Amino acid sequence: MGSSHSVSISSSPASRAPTHNLPNQGHIEQADDPRALYARPRTRFVAGFIGRTNFLEGEVRGGDVVFDHFAIKLGAFDKPGELQGRVAFSLRPQSIHLFRHRPPAADTVCMFTGHIAQRAYLGEHRDYLVRPEGSARELRVTARPHEVFEMNERVWLELHPAQLARLE
Secondary structure: OOHHHOOEEEEOOOOOOEEEEEEEOOEEEEEEOHHHHHHOOOOHHHHHHOOOOEEEEEEEEOOEEEEOOEEEEHHHOOOHHHOOOEEEEEEOHHHEEEEOOOOOOOOOOEEEEEEEEEEEEOOOOEEEEEEEOOOOOOEEEEEOOOOOOOOOOEEEEEEOHHHOEEEO
16 A cells, blocks of 8 residues: 555554554544444545445535435434535445335435446445436445346435435
8 A cells, every 4th residue: 555545553552442543645534443434434535445435415405415316304314403504425335225116214214216327246245336316426336146136227225314424
């Protein structure tokens, strides 16, 4: 790895949990345990450095966070009062679930339709690019190997707002 992508590991005597320092151009972008770096990156750099992700940009409008052709109720987020104006999130591909038929509605999830734009079988999982209805953007979704969807098939996407990591 180059110097801009090196990761140092240190231990805190109190926790003994390894801390990874992720530097970017000479400053520490985020220092945290490996799971937090992956699940709760604080910046676009960290989210993209540690695994694959979908970057979602939206805007708070009234009681919703509006993205490209779908919205999530503001009250579904952990800290809705902290969301104002333009917002950006990281959403990992395995945090989106695909269905052929609309799953039962719940206030804590976001559901919308899309079409399979690309697919790949990778042995232990399937990798899909799904285009939400009416959108030009594609979302990367990781599914279990037995969850097989065809090209251009209409699907329901389900995501839980708690899986969205807010980026600074």
